[in-house]
Amino acid sequence: MTALDVASIRKEFPILSREIDGQPLVYLDSANTSQKPRAVIDAMVRCMEYSYAPINRSAYRLAAEATDAFEGARSAVRRFVNAPKAHELVFTKNATEALNLVAFSWGRANLGRGDVVVLTHMEHHANIVPWHMLAAERGIELRWVPLTPDGQLDLTDLPRLLDGAKAFSFTAMSNVLGTITPVRELCAAAHQAGAIAIVDGCQYVPHNVTDVQAWDADFLAFSSHKLCGPSGIGVLWGRESLLDAMPPFLGGGNMIADVRLDGFTTAELPAKFEAGTPPIVEAIGLGAAIEFLEGIGMTEIRRHEMQVADYALRTLTERFGDDITIHGPTNVEVRGATFSFAFRGIHPHDLSQVLDQRNVCVRAGHHCAKPLMRVLGASATARASFYLYNDESEVDVLADALDSATDIFGF
Amino acid sequence: MTALDVASIRKEFPILSREIDGQPLVYLDSANTSQKPRAVIDAMVRCMEYSYAPINRSAYRLAAEATDAFEGARSAVRRFVNAPKAHELVFTKNATEALNLVAFSWGRANLGRGDVVVLTHMEHHANIVPWHMLAAERGIELRWVPLTPDGQLDLTDLPRLLDGAKAFSFTAMSNVLGTITPVRELCAAAHQAGAIAIVDGCQYVPHNVTDVQAWDADFLAFSSHKLCGPSGIGVLWGRESLLDAMPPFLGGGNMIADVRLDGFTTAELPAKFEAGTPPIVEAIGLGAAIEFLEGIGMTEIRRHEMQVADYALRTLTERFGDDITIHGPTNVEVRGATFSFAFRGIHPHDLSQVLDQRNVCVRAGHHCAKPLMRVLGASATARASFYLYNDESEVDVLADALDSATDIFGF
Amino acid sequence: MPGLDDLYREIILDHYRSPRNRGELPPPATHAVGHNPLCGDEIEVYLDVRDGVVHDIKVGGQGCSISQSSASMMSQAVKGKTVDEVRALVHRFKSMMSIEELDDADASVEVKLGDLEALQGVVKFPVRIKCAVLSWNTLTEALSQATP
Amino acid sequence: MPGLDDLYREIILDHYRSPRNRGELPPPATHAVGHNPLCGDEIEVYLDVRDGVVHDIKVGGQGCSISQSSASMMSQAVKGKTVDEVRALVHRFKSMMSIEELDDADASVEVKLGDLEALQGVVKFPVRIKCAVLSWNTLTEALSQATP
Ligand SMILES: Cc1ncc(COP(=O)(O)O)c(C=O)c1O
Numbered sequence A, B: 001m002t003a004l005d006v007a008s009i010r011k012e013f014p015i016l017s018r019e020i021d022g023q024p025l026v027y028l029d030s031a032n033t034s035q036k037p038r039a040v041i042d043a044m045v046r047c048m049e050y051s052y053a054p055i056n057r058s059a060y061r062l063a064a065e066a067t068d069a070f071e072g073a074r075s076a077v078r079r080f081v082n083a084p085k086a087h088e089l090v091f092t093k094n095a096t097e098a099l100n101l102v103a104f105s106w107g108r109a110n111l112g113r114g115d116v117v118v119l120t121h122m123e124h125h126a127n128i129v130p131w132h133m134l135a136a137e138r139g140i141e142l143r144w145v146p147l148t149p150d151g152q153l154d155l156t157d158l159p160r161l162l163d164g165a166k167a168f169s170f171t172a173m174s175n176v177l178g179t180i181t182p183v184r185e186l187c188a189a190a191h192q193a194g195a196i197a198i199v200d201g202c203q204y205v206p207h208n209v210t211d212v213q214a215w216d217a218d219f220l221a222f223s224s225h226k227l228c229g230p231s232g233i234g235v236l237w238g239r240e241s242l243l244d245a246m247p248p249f250l251g252g253g254n255m256i257a258d259v260r261l262d263g264f265t266t267a268e269l270p271a272k273f274e275a276g277t278p279p280i281v282e283a284i285g286l287g288a289a290i291e292f293l294e295g296i297g298m299t300e301i302r303r304h305e306m307q308v309a310d311y312a313l314r315t316l317t318e319r320f321g322d323d324i325t326i327h328g329p330t331n332v333e334v335r336g337a338t339f340s341f342a343f344r345g346i347h348p349h350d351l352s353q354v355l356d357q358r359n360v361c362v363r364a365g366h367h368c369a370k371p372l373m374r375v376l377g378a379s380a381t382a383r384a385s386f387y388l389y390n391d392e393s394e395v396d397v398l399a400d401a402l403d404s405a406t407d408i409f410g411f
Numbered sequence C, D: 001m002p003g004l005d006d007l008y009r010e011i012i013l014d015h016y017r018s019p020r021n022r023g024e025l026p027p028p029a030t031h032a033v034g035h036n037p038l039c040g041d042e043i044e045v046y047l048d049v050r051d052g053v054v055h056d057i058k059v060g061g062q063g064c065s066i067s068q069s070s071a072s073m074m075s076q077a078v079k080g081k082t083v084d085e086v087r088a089l090v091h092r093f094k095s096m097m098s099i100e101e102l103d104d105a106d107a108s109v110e111v112k113l114g115d116l117e118a119l120q121g122v123v124k125f126p127v128r129i130k131c132a133v134l135s136w137n138t139l140t141e142a143l144s145q146a147t148p
């Protein structure tokens, strides 16, 4: 079992050597957004200092060079998720736009009154609200896959829920519970029922080997900023035949073949879905992030996070027993290193503020998953999420900091 | 008359000292996308190396610091366009998304069959295609303001065109002709007719003092990447009362007040229109770009570009006479330093390739304005566009390079 | 960087532990619900306004120490005040939270913040400002229902 | 970085100045129009296919030296060929442009590019590949109309 060399990985992330009030940064909010390694920052700086130019529009060499780098990033993304074709990858502004694109472009073309879309109780708002909007617009019906008590999908009723459905849209990993869902099985169930399978890969893709062909998925959405890449760019992968048949989403430059006073025709993939000037520098940064992660190895990253997850589960339960409630599965085979918890009745907002005094950064809130919060019976939780640059020692710092919360609130 | 100190401004842009084949870069494609000064690159690097964190979500100090920087950028944008309130400024991925947001969110709420939207013959596809899409969806009627022979808006029939219209959407400066339109007058005409005024400021805002209140506009869209800022972020400014009354555009995290299994309610401005993780680093870079431009002075930049425009018009016509056709106005009071031209029957694509041998970067094509190309009777033009870092000497290099094109194509 | 003592003053923790005016009021009292979209906190305000005076107020919902203590102190501060006095107080409180600005006219009106001053430290924690203001926004909504 | 001589071979400029097979064909010849969305170039291809053979081809439209010369050379190369031969040629040409890949089976089929080899240099100018390929995509469309 190769453990990651976390110490040297940390050196690649300049921000991790920052101290606040003389204490090192214990960044446990990567499920929210991840930090950036030097390789990504450098790629972006190099682009802006040396070869920034418009993409796919101008004929001069500088522009050709920039276009090459930009399309090279698309190829890197293709490889990273094992998509069949590079032009099946659409750059969006974030995963949210990617999911909206599917809901509105595929959805408006394929869904009418009474049509069924199946979601799960652990979805992020990004995979709920667009469907609510579509429901309000054209009367589609939403059905929900419930959860088991330990925070996995309860698949008992899945065939019935999927019966007659046109789409099943679900997360590959919960951003609250850490639960990893059985994506391949869920895709098969969707197809069995005649529905397409839309995978929200925001939390999964940064932490695991992703293979859309092995999954037999139809769409995959994820964000660059959660996988060590820049903010301002997300990815939609879609099956070519589906993307080809879809109407455009946003209108403007780059997505057209022709524009007349009385109408327009659309460009080929992926341009059809990339209206306007794309996130040029950000795509190049995303390409660098992918190369950085591949250099370390997604299998190794997953293995490392399983180790940390295991240590965190043991440490927190041993130290705090009934004072802590950790949501989600206890088996690290089906969960990532993201932990939502309740602690001694202290409101998560206050808890996070107190942890911050030790420079421990955790998120407090509903994590953009209010329906799930209602299932958990909480209005908010605190969430500590670990990534490749975190290790077991930070679990201990978290535990010590939790202990100190008691002092202030006097429990 | 203070001329800009272009030599020292150029030093701020690392890429401008790049040489290709031993020749300096003559970057005349800023209407397409502009280069980035060190201040912008540094602000982005500093954010990623030192204070990157989620925005508006987490309570720890690093996140508060990042949120401050992010919202500080919004305030900088507010000041830059003299908007009444910071929350009237919505960050989008580019100007194209901003215009789509208006067309789809405002448009779907306010326009039905037979309703009229007025555009002009010099619009960019970003201000045409969304309206075409809306026309196909709900049968609105588009009317077009034609052009005068010298490439200005022909306002003779404006009152008739605006009669009964609900919106007038127009560019403040043409990306092809360089024409600056009388925005304040056009807004007044729109309001007179009971229509709202939507201003495409992509080309205007980077080069002039912008004041949405003096214009009395209702919406303004522009992109960061054309004003020395990062790619991956654009801006929509809208009148508070209009934005407040509009339905959301994209659904997801951040734009909600509450989400239930059966529906959702939206957040306040600007969050309502900013679904998902925003372009965090890019916003901070945009803030730095604005401070950079303000430090030089938009009035001074405009004055400088008028000087360069004047020199370019004189030089090119003196040297090439009838061999060159420059489109657009000849009066620099009503045009920017963006020149589309035809030269000795050489196809613009070939011309741009030949100019590139001298490292002169110009764009060739339809410039995302195919309807305008048809008015000009061309399928494409070459376009040289100047910015604060260009000066008269580069006009001369362009002219010399044009001369050399003749050799290859043997005219 | 600001420390925890700026935030968690003793008086705040006191109101958090023993919130004043908890409960509900039956109709015809007006009722408004406010959400903090960032963290999920919810505040309910019940308002009994008669003859331009806030006769009674009750607060429900759940949230962090800042949102709960702010709601509790608010309920104490507005009870018995005229609607105009309450509006002036809301404005003064929001300007203390740096989300509204005081002009000269405001400055000349005397408004006592009392215990609420303890929340001043929240300004240094921008993310928490929304917690502190939540009950005040909900109050404003309940108020505008009561005095249409 | 590649230079202009890689692009503007003499033979290319010759086809540009004197394009072969310019014109139109009356129905029942098939007809397709292709756009280069980036630069606005337009190519029209008229195709007279009978008994599986391209009896005649004419080319219209406007564009740069690369798109025009590619169309002109293409028209020469496909005239008189069987539809299968034309498809193999299209595939060979696109693989020269590095947008399609040759597999072993393809490699064993002999396809002569002739004059078209002159366009090889275009690969070094990625933005111009679209110019070179435009007429070939339009040909494919006309072909699929002719042989449904
Ligand atoms: C006048 C005008 N409008 C809109 C746009 C679209 O801007 P973006 O591509 O940044 O969305 C541009 C630039 O491409 C433009 O010049």
Ligand SMILES: Cc1ncc(COP(=O)(O)O)c(C=O)c1O
Binding pocket: A031, A032, A094, A095, A096, A097, A124, A126, A127, A171, A173, A174, A175, A200, A202, A203, A223, A225, A234, A368, B253, B275, B276, B277, B278
């Ligand atoms: C599971 C999941 N889906 C969707 C999103 C939305 O991603 P973004 O905010 O980058 O659009 C997130 C992260 O916020 C997430 O964790």
